[in-house]
Amino acid sequence: MTEFKSFVTSPLDKISKSMYGRNMQEINTLKQRLREITHLRSALAILQWDQEVYMPEEGSGFRGETLAYLAGLNHTKFIALDNDGLLSKLHQAVQAGEIVGDDAVIVEEVWRDFEREQKLPTEFVEALAKLTSEANSVWIKARKANDFALFAPYLERIVAMSREQAKLIGYNDSPYDALLNMYEPGATTSEVATTLEMLKTFLVPFIQKLKTSADQPDASLLLGTYPIDKQVDFNKHVAETLGFNFSCGRVDVSAHPFCTNFNPYDVRFTTRYNIEDIWGSVGSTVHEVGHGLYEQGLQAEHFGTPLAEYISLGIHESQSRMWENQVGKSKPFWQFFYPKLQAEFPEPFTSIELEDFYRAINSVMPSLIRTESDEVTYNLHIIIRFEIEKELIEGTLEVKDVPQVWNRKYKEYLGIEVPNDAQGVLQDVHWSHGSFGYFPTYTLGNLYAAQLFTQAKKEIPDLETKFARGEFAPLLVWLREKIHIHGKRFTAGALIEEITGKPLSSTYFTAYLEEKYTEIYQKKENRHE
Numbered sequence: 001m002t003e004f005k006s007f008v009t010s011p012l013d014k015i016s017k018s019m020y021g022r023n024m025q026e027i028n029t030l031k032q033r034l035r036e037i038t039h040l041r042s043a044l045a046i047l048q049w050d051q052e053v054y055m056p057e058e059g060s061g062f063r064g065e066t067l068a069y070l071a072g073l074n075h076t077k078f079i080a081l082d083n084d085g086l087l088s089k090l091h092q093a094v095q096a097g098e099i100v101g102d103d104a105v106i107v108e109e110v111w112r113d114f115e116r117e118q119k120l121p122t123e124f125v126e127a128l129a130k131l132t133s134e135a136n137s138v139w140i141k142a143r144k145a146n147d148f149a150l151f152a153p154y155l156e157r158i159v160a161m162s163r164e165q166a167k168l169i170g171y172n173d174s175p176y177d178a179l180l181n182m183y184e185p186g187a188t189t190s191e192v193a194t195t196l197e198m199l200k201t202f203l204v205p206f207i208q209k210l211k212t213s214a215d216q217p218d219a220s221l222l223l224g225t226y227p228i229d230k231q232v233d234f235n236k237h238v239a240e241t242l243g244f245n246f247s248c249g250r251v252d253v254s255a256h257p258f259c260t261n262f263n264p265y266d267v268r269f270t271t272r273y274n275i276e277d278i279w280g281s282v283g284s285t286v287h288e289v290g291h292g293l294y295e296q297g298l299q300a301e302h303f304g305t306p307l308a309e310y311i312s313l314g315i316h317e318s319q320s321r322m323w324e325n326q327v328g329k330s331k332p333f334w335q336f337f338y339p340k341l342q343a344e345f346p347e348p349f350t351s352i353e354l355e356d357f358y359r360a361i362n363s364v365m366p367s368l369i370r371t372e373s374d375e376v377t378y379n380l381h382i383i384i385r386f387e388i389e390k391e392l393i394e395g396t397l398e399v400k401d402v403p404q405v406w407n408r409k410y411k412e413y414l415g416i417e418v419p420n421d422a423q424g425v426l427q428d429v430h431w432s433h434g435s436f437g438y439f440p441t442y443t444l445g446n447l448y449a450a451q452l453f454t455q456a457k458k459e460i461p462d463l464e465t466k467f468a469r470g471e472f473a474p475l476l477v478w479l480r481e482k483i484h485i486h487g488k489r490f491t492a493g494a495l496i497e498e499i500t501g502k503p504l505s506s507t508y509f510t511a512y513l514e515e516k517y518t519e520i521y522q523k524k525e526n527r528h529e
């Protein structure tokens with residue numbers, strides 16, 4: 001990634017060098033210690049990747065022990081950053097204005113994580129890890145047995161410990177703030193709640209309108225038999241064309257697609273294949289490539305510091321979502337790739353027109369399972385989870401009432417009956433991990449993606465015409481310059497405002513949906529092809 005050298009100079013950089021010369025030695029010591037922690041984290045990431053991709057089933061017990069040991073070591077080393085007062089001293093120097101620019105970003109980002117970590121007693125961290133590890137295996141059983149009552153006592157204890165965690169970390173307004181900030185630094189519960197409420201007000205009637213439209217896309221067109229080896233080749237071709245660098249990365253197969261990196265020159269993503277479903281593998285690939293392109297765009301020269309780390313889960317997800325939806329489910333994208341898809345899979349695609357294929361991959365259908373839902377209804381799945389977990393953490397909802405509330409909201413927002421808890425409240429792994437505050441970052445990602453893509457279209461001439469010619473580099477270069485190379489220099493909110501001139505708003509996303517889906521769901525004669 002050497003072609004994306006840093007040319008970010010904050011005005012502060014110019015005055016910085018002479019002012020904090022005396023802190024230079026300490027900064028270098030901090031960087032050295034961070035580098036050691038990063039080596040540990042890389043090793044952990046490789047083991048976790050291997051666990052999902054290659055490890056034999058029986059290996060899970062000892063692997064779990066190895067991972068827990070290394071995670072503990074990592075935590076200990078991180079807390080030890082301040083054993084000799086080094087980090088506190090640097091933090092004070094930043095506060096006093098003696099350290100500015102990139103070094104200040106490094107110190108303050110490390111300080112923020114450190115401050116949070118050291119507020120949590122080791123016994124608390126261990127107890128939570130033990131509880132969630134048990135809860136996860138109970139959750140797997142409960143989902144299999146369709147028995148919420150089995151999982152409920154664990155969820156109660158996790159909620160109680162998460163509330164305790166929020167109290168230990170501290171918050172101003174809602175205890176949910178403390179948890180949300182672990183994933184989306186700087187976001188507040190009240191802002192997120194307002195934004196999601198606005199989005200819900202748009203989505204519920206919009207989905208109803210699409211559902212009752214006389215001209216429905218035919219998703220059954222996608223049914224077929226797609227030999228796996230051909231899917232592998234096609235997916236690799238797509239990933240390469242979008243700009244994923246396979247000399248600094250790999251693709252493998254796992255049950256749940258994900259992306260990870262060990263360093264900027266070794267970024268791994270996974271996808272999954274189903275012989276009857278080409279769209280599943282392509283959709284997952286393009287999504288994970290979006291994550292991978294972000295990680296390949298982080299600057300190697302800053303590896304081991306927050307300057308080469310992603311900003312937040314929401315921003316990470318904005319990259320995957322933009323490539324998956326704004327790009328990968330657009331007509332220009334398929335104008336380029338469809339002939340290749342038809343050549344690889346003449347059955348069924350030779351007899352299906354591009355227009356009908358495009359409509360099929362974009363059909364909107366309220367459904368029970370979040371991970372299988374389309375880009376429109378997806379956000380209502382998230383809003384339901386956010387509303388429920390916010391109430392659990394704020395103490396206004398009890399665990400025993402969660403299934404009932406869940407089912408009522410699915411009926412109210414998506415118009416569907418939840419037949420059982422396995423396909424309802426028990427479907428997601430997140431709560432068993434104690435990951436409260438995680439869900440809203442998925443929808444924040446969609447909102448960031450739409451707002452950023454609107455800006456990209458303004459700044460890059462004929463962006464979508466370029467897609468139709470197979471030219472994706474202009475968008476990637478734009479994302480690299482605007483987002484990837486900055487690492488953690490900005491918070492998500494500040495970055496969005498810096499790039500688009502406006503704070504985060506759901507209106508870009510709703511305008512995008514309105515334009516795209518009104519056309520897709522229009523009578524054929526009114527559609528512009």
Ligand code: CO
Nearest residue numbers: 287291317320
């Ligand atoms: Co993702």
